[in-house]
Amino acid sequence: MRSSNRKKKRKWLRWVLLSVLVIMIGAGAYVFSIFQSLSSATDRMHQPIDREVSDKRPEAVKFNEQDPFSVLMLGVDEREGDAGRSDTIIVMTVNPAEQTTKLLSIPRDTLTEIVGRGTNDKINHAYAFGGVEMAMDTVENFLDIPIDYYVQVNMEGFQDIVDSVGGITVNNSFAFESGGYSFSEGQITLDGEEALAYSRMRYEDPNGDFGRQERQRQVIQAVIQEGADISSLWNFGNIFDALGSNIKTNLTFDQMVEIQGEYRAAASNIEQTSIETGSGQRIDGIYYYVVPEEELAAIQASLKEQLNL
Structure with missing residues (x-):
């Protein structure tokens, strides 16, 4: 009788071990599939630029030494027959020692020198005149800090990214209509097309471009939150495909992995x-946003402190 019980226990144990082994193999294959898809997406996203290390930085950033770094985030409307404008301009600075990440939005109409063109104009025109490189050089000169990397998002395709994470939820401060949609006050859920219309509304906002910037930051943060949700892993193929099709960056896959490993704590504290x-001022009949020199100097000093410069 005891021998029979021992055989049953061994048989049960074998089934348990076999089940665990199958689950482990399946999980391993799933993780490998995610890794392969992510690697493929980042390869498509990677677009190096012909730009030397900034003279505002003595040497290149070393992620393995947890150097603070900066990223220029550009939201670009790319339309057929037009180079496009970088209507969304956000500078992200990351300091792992302080465990802080700061996002600074720059109004698109800000008057500044367009580096490489020798003229003063709206800062968002730099991209139209000279692409990512001129935009980076111009923002770098405006803020007097090194701009190390860039991330460019195709705003027309941003709706695909929102849809890939299953939509987003934001807290709308006031009711308005835009792009054929009505947005009520309070917490609302948006699909991709709705999120694009929500983030683009400008003229009906009493805060103008600043209100639009706030909605853009809301949408970006909501996408990050939804994408980080464990349930999104089951839809990783669509997410990575949307990212690969609509985002360009000079960061490599290996650098992204290093950032994820070395700067994780800083990413949890976003300001x-x-x-x-x-x-706002009109110069020769054209509207510009003019930042006083003393105010700009204070912003520059704060960013330099964030980057340990």
Whole structure:
């Protein structure tokens, strides 16, 4: 009788071990599939640029030494027959020692020198005149800090990214209509097309471009939150495909892995700000947003402190 019980226990144990082994193999294959898809997406996203290390930085950033770094985030409307404008301009600075990530929004109409063109113009025109490189050089000169990397998002395709994470939820501060949609006040759920219309509304907002910047930051943060949800892993193929099709960056896959490993704590503490100390002025009949020199100097000093410069 005891022998029979021992055989049953061994048989049960074999089934348990076999089940665990099958689950482990399946999980391993799933993780490998995710890794392969992510690697493929980042390869499509990777677009190096012909730009030397900034003279505002003595040497290149070393992620393995946890150097603070900066990223220029551009939201670009790419339309047929037009180079496009970088209507969304956000500078992200990351300091792992302080465990802080700061997002600074720059108004698209900000008057500044367009580096490489020798003229003063709206800062968002830099991309139209000279692409990512001129945009990076111009923002770098404006803020007087090194701009190390860039991430460019195709805003027309951003709706695909929102849809790939199953939509997003944001807290809308007031009711309005835009792009054929009505957005009620309070917490609302948006699909891709709705999120694009929500983030683009400008003229009906009493805060103008600043209100639009706030909605853009809301949408970006909501996408990050939804994408980080464990349930999104089951839809990783669509997510990575949407990212690969609509995002360009000079960061490599290996660098992204290093950032994820070395800067994780800083990513949990995000501070969002915008330049709101300027004033709208008309110069030769054209509207510009002019930032006073003393206010700009204070912003520059804060960013330099964040980057340990």
